[in-house]
Amino acid sequence: MVTPHSSPPSPSAAEVLHARYAGRLPAALEELAGPEHGVIDLPLHVAWSGLRSYDLDRPRLRMGLYRTVLAEGQHEDLVKLLNRDLLLAQWPVLRTLVSRHVRQVWEEAFPELAPAGSAAA
Numbered sequence: 001m002v003t004p005h006s007s008p009p010s011p012s013a014a015e016v017l018h019a020r021y022a023g024r025l026p027a028a029l030e031e032l033a034g035p036e037h038g039v040i041d042l043p044l045h046v047a048w049s050g051l052r053s054y055d056l057d058r059p060r061l062r063m064g065l066y067r068t069v070l071a072e073g074q075h076e077d078l079v080k081l082l083n084r085d086l087l088l089a090q091w092p093v094l095r096t097l098v099s100r101h102v103r104q105v106w107e108e109a110f111p112e113l114a115p116a117g118s119a120a121a
Contacts, residue, residue, distance in 0.1 A: 014101065021105040024075045029110055032084040040065060040081060046072045056086070066090060067097050070106070088112070 011019075026032060034040075035056060042052045047068055054065035069081050087094075091113050095103045107114040 017101040018105060021102055022109070024073070024078060025105065025109050026075065026079050029084045029087065029112070031079045032082040032087060033079060034081045034083040036083050036086060042068065042081070043077070046077055062086065063090060063094060063097065066094055070098050070102050
């Protein structure tokens with residue numbers, strides 16, 4: 001039964017996640033000015049449990065850092081901790097390790113991240 005005071009439908013969980021990740025994005029990949037080498041210690045609001053220190057010169061640790069920052073980082077964390085060139089180089093594998101929502105938001109905003117051939121369809 002519809003009442004005169006019924007509210008509009010609530011957004012789906014997918015819509016909420018999409019909006020959350022989209023709101024954190026940099027305006028351009030060039031804003032990602034994080035380091036290419038060395039050890040990064042993630043702030044507690046990004047990594048509140050488990051590993052917090054990552055060596056960028058170790059590929060598995062670098063991939064773990066990027067996965068964590070993409071999922072949990074705020075805008076400031078993304079631009080400070082992620083590096084454009086490293087993100088582009090890792091994206092073909094990294095895109096399979098992040099959530100569907102993170103992957104969609106980043107690939108919609110930055111077509112250069114989308115797999116080859118997907119833009120032509």
